[in-house]
Amino acid sequence: MCLYPTEHADLAMPIEERYRGYLDELVGHRHLVPTGVPGVYGRGTEFERVIERFDALVTRHGAALAPEVMRFPPIFNRKHYAKIDHIRNFPDLMGSVHTFTGGDREHREMLGRFERDEDWSRDLSASEVMMTPAICYPLYPSATGTLPPGGRRVDLQGYAFRHEPSVDPARMQIFRMHEFVRLGTPDEALAHRDHWITLGQEIFHSVGLPTQPVVANDPFFGRGGKVQKAIQREQNLKYEFVVPICSEEKPTAIGSSNYHLDHFGAAFGIRTHDGAVAHSACVGFGLERVALALFRTHGLETRAWPREVRDVLGLG
Amino acid sequence: MYSQEIRTILAEHARLPVGVEQLTDDSDLYQAGLTSLSTVNLMLALEEHFNVEFLDRMLGRKTFGSIRALSEAIGELRGASNAEPLTE
Structure with a gap:
């Protein structure tokens, strides 16, 4: 059940209506600002303040790792994109940046189509960049070579893009993640993944979100994706922290802790100090989804949230 | 039963770092x-x-872990398609 006034609560209500109901409430409270595109919103003052405070909380916990802090823009090198199998695994989620590269004549042709309200997108050419589907992707090509002894720990934060328009407020097309990535030996990567399953639970519980860690899979595309999902689950590579936002039956993942094996190490020639192909792991917190879960759980006005939650987040 | 044909397809499509001739029917393909x-x-x-x-x-x-497991699965699917429709 989602955030409806109790007199309208209806467990039999279709999920789409529950999504719309919560979205309307978020817009009504100026937490989200519609842009006319499903899954693309502006963020209001209080919504953004909650994200900033939760982000700071995660940063404090992650500081115990003494990580390097790196920030990448939400676009990344098309050549690097070509090395990570995303086009095979998640073609439906990709975002490619195209631009106009023609001369005066091509410009006139494009303008003609534009003014006749025809499809002018075919006049564009692929640029050097793709939208970043996961914020740790730009890190790996920058780590090509040999890692220092003990590997690397990196704190990343930024926007990711996934083309999946939806009325579900938690399924945004562009959203922020805060990640902590470990590059090193298989044992180091796995220990990082497992450490963050425990720590992630503690962080979520400290702000009153009753998350559960569950074995999960990525949304691999198509019929071939079915076997990839099954294999990923059999290998216990991915755990998601799930909590009900609009549905008790289909709780929403607000974070995940993942072991990538040597996928990125092999793709980008990252080696451990002793010369082996590096393994990697990352924990990711979906910042907008965390805010949506907090507003869902504690109410749409932060001043009415429980004292202990306000204290942990430093909301005053 | 289909071991030889599966080996040919493995060699062409599975991109294994070892030659299929080095694999027994029970070798773990992963x-x-x-x-x-x-x-x-x-x-x-x-x-x-x-x-x-x-x-x-x-x-x-x-299913995909060995040539024997694949052969059995394919045998089941082909046998079933010749007999009665499968119900899943």
């Missing part, structure tokens, strides 16, 4: 270097060659 993504290539090639479609319950490492 130990031999089969990946999640190459499993997809292998699956689609086997389906096309044998004109079958793996059932959802077959999609996992147990």
Whole structure:
């Protein structure tokens, strides 16, 4: 059940209506600002303040790792994109940046189509960049070579893009993640993944979100994706922290802790100090989804949230 | 039963770092270097060659983990298609 006034609560209500109901409430409270595109919103003052405070909380916990802090823009090198199998695994989620590269004549042709309200997108050419589907992707090509002894720990934060328009407020097309990535030996990567399953639970519980860690899979595309999902689950590579936002039956993942094996190490020639192909792991917190879960759980006005939650987040 | 044909398809589509002649019918293909993504290539090639479609319950490492397991799964699918319709 989602955030409806109790007199309208209806467990039999279709999920789409529950999504719309919560979205309307978020817009009504100026937490989200519609842009006319499903899954693309502006963020209001209080919504953004909650994200900033939760982000700071995660940063404090992650500081115990003494990580390097790196920030990448939400676009990344098309050549690097070509090395990570995303086009095979998640073609439906990709975002490619195209631009106009023609001369005066091509410009006139494009303008003609534009003014006749025809499809002018075919006049564009692929640029050097793709939208970043996961914020740790730009890190790996920058780590090509040999890692220092003990590997690397990196704190990343930024926007990711996934083309999946939806009325579900938690399924945004562009959203922020805060990640902590470990590059090193298989044992180091796995220990990082497992450490963050425990720590992630503690962080979520400290702000009153009753998350559960569950074995999960990525949304691999198509019929071939079915076997990839099954294999990923059999290998216990991915755990998601799930909590009900609009549905008790289909709780929403607000974070995940993942072991990538040597996928990125092999793709980008990252080696451990002793010369082996590096393994990697990352924990990711979906910042907008965390805010949506907090507003869902504690109410749409932060001043009415429980004292202990306000204290942990430093909301005053 | 289909071991030889499966070996040919493995060699062409699975991108294993070892030669298929080094594998026994019971060798663990994942130990031999089969990946999640190459499993997809292998699956689609086997389906096309044998004109079958793996059932959802077959999609996992147990089915794709050895030549023998694949042969048995394909045998089941082909046998079933000649007999009565499968119910999943």
